[in-house]
Amino acid sequence: MLKERRSAAIKIAESLWATEAAIDAALARAAELNGNMVTARGEANLSALIGQDAFEVSAAAFAALARARCDIVETHRRLSQTKIQVGLRTVDIGEVPDKTGIQEERPAGHLQAVA
Numbered sequence: 001m002l003k004e005r006r007s008a009a010i011k012i013a014e015s016l017w018a019t020e021a022a023i024d025a026a027l028a029r030a031a032e033l034n035g036n037m038v039t040a041r042g043e044a045n046l047s048a049l050i051g052q053d054a055f056e057v058s059a060a061a062f063a064a065l066a067r068a069r070c071d072i073v074e075t076h077r078r079l080s081q082t083k084i085q086v087g088l089r090t091v092d093i094g095e096v097p098d099k100t101g102i103q104e105e106r107p108a109g110h111l112q113a114v115a
Helices: 002-043 052-085
Strands: none
């Protein structure tokens, strides 16, 4: 039974990591879009009134993505608690390979299962 729970946890973790990465990528693109809209308007010497409605909608989309990121981070936290509830406290599900150079810190004295 532990094997099945561990397999399910890995499947969920992989989906979670993919979702987190997708939201982060969408946030970066939305920020780029908003920045380009502002910069392009200025470079074209256009009035601030030009494209303001489009900018407002794009900024709202960015805010919605930021909220989605907050929600997926909360999902991650709650799934960490769920892992404990189903008896996988000492099982290390694994982590996404770090591409940013920032390592997730673990509390001192943290134990994990080893192969």
